[in-house]
Amino acid sequence: MVPTMEIPVTRASQSKINQVDFQNIQFGKVYSDHMFIADYDGKQWSDLRIEPFADLTMSPATSVLHYGQSIFEGLKAYKNEADEALVFRPDRNAARFNKSAVRMCMPEVSEDIFLNGLRELVKLDKDWIPDRVGTSLYVRPFMIATDEYIGVRPSQTYRFMIFTGPVGAYYSKPVRVKVEKQFVRAAEGGTGFSKTAGNYAGSLYPAQLAAQEGYDQLIWTDANEHKYIEEAGTMNLMLVIDDTLLTPPTSGTILDGITRESILTLAQDWGMKTEVRRISVKEIIQAIEQNRLKEAFGAGTAATVAHIQAIANDGIDYELPPVENREFSNKVLKALDDIKYGRAEDTQGWVMKVD
Numbered sequence: 001m002v003p004t005m006e007i008p009v010t011r012a013s014q015s016k017i018n019q020v021d022f023q024n025i026q027f028g029k030v031y032s033d034h035m036f037i038a039d040y041d042g043k044q045w046s047d048l049r050i051e052p053f054a055d056l057t058m059s060p061a062t063s064v065l066h067y068g069q070s071i072f073e074g075l076k077a078y079k080n081e082a083d084e085a086l087v088f089r090p091d092r093n094a095a096r097f098n099k100s101a102v103r104m105c106m107p108e109v110s111e112d113i114f115l116n117g118l119r120e121l122v123k124l125d126k127d128w129i130p131d132r133v134g135t136s137l138y139v140r141p142f143m144i145a146t147d148e149y150i151g152v153r154p155s156q157t158y159r160f161m162i163f164t165g166p167v168g169a170y171y172s173k174p175v176r177v178k179v180e181k182q183f184v185r186a187a188e189g190g191t192g193f194s195k196t197a198g199n200y201a202g203s204l205y206p207a208q209l210a211a212q213e214g215y216d217q218l219i220w221t222d223a224n225e226h227k228y229i230e231e232a233g234t235m236n237l238m239l240v241i242d243d244t245l246l247t248p249p250t251s252g253t254i255l256d257g258i259t260r261e262s263i264l265t266l267a268q269d270w271g272m273k274t275e276v277r278r279i280s281v282k283e284i285i286q287a288i289e290q291n292r293l294k295e296a297f298g299a300g301t302a303a304t305v306a307h308i309q310a311i312a313n314d315g316i317d318y319e320l321p322p323v324e325n326r327e328f329s330n331k332v333l334k335a336l337d338d339i340k341y342g343r344a345e346d347t348q349g350w351v352m353k354v355d
Ligand SMILES: *Cc1c(COP(=O)(O)O)cnc(C)c1O
Pocket: 074, 195, 231, 233, 234, 235, 236, 255, 256, 257, 258, 259, 260, 299, 300, 301, 302
């Protein structure tokens, strides 16, 4: 258990919660009343506080705006039937945040600060957690470089913040994806494993080109040969071939997704065969042609499981089996949801109760 620390709270004078149409929540556009802030002065984190959600003011010379020392996390809080707030594996997000920080030359945030900031914030804005089926409160921790200096060097000062916002049920329509062989998301030695802003900036243009061709997302391939699959858009890629669950290893180029890891754990618990290894595009296409590829999906916090309906490779669209027939991904989606919403016993110790 994490020791609690004193975090001073300045409450919003008036809640905005009545202005929100909870029947119709648009993703990423509505924010709760408060935000958590901590500042790093070059030596330590201090001035932990919760304030009303508000704009930031900063110098145009602020380092993050120019050189992109910026990292983030994404996780969700859920409401159970007893009206308690549950957060799924936030300790894993705290650990990953620090891996991202080290790579981007930014200071680590202690698990204490990360989890307590998150806990106090979610507790304070608990009423913002929607309770309709499939809805949740999205939690966005992030850190930016705040030196007012446009020389290229690591900033000395930083700000760590967390804000939240209600999100609607994620009815993910099965996606059509294209195997990308021209652009790369990440290369060995680069920043692919880090949840840092630039990775997403660099992925927008290739994703836009694919969208113009009618694809929802890309399957990134390795930067050296474009032979091996990496991730599906901003999700980890998982496949069921014959009766084996397959996914590439999280290396320097693949983000270590918490959904991916949780799915692997459940599959192993259920006695399913799992293989974490490099998977070539050729192997996938062969498996499709031999009717051995049963399921393909993206794994990530937003959708948990995003079924892949078709994979395009070298100009050919390969349609995958109907989503209703996908035994594993449907089962694991339900199992994870049951844990997250507190409907199933949390045998793995994955859920943090906030209050
Ligand atoms: C966040 C993210 C994921 C998924 O991680 P989860 O912890 O499962 O949400 C996968 N790939 C990329 C590139 C990501 O940014």
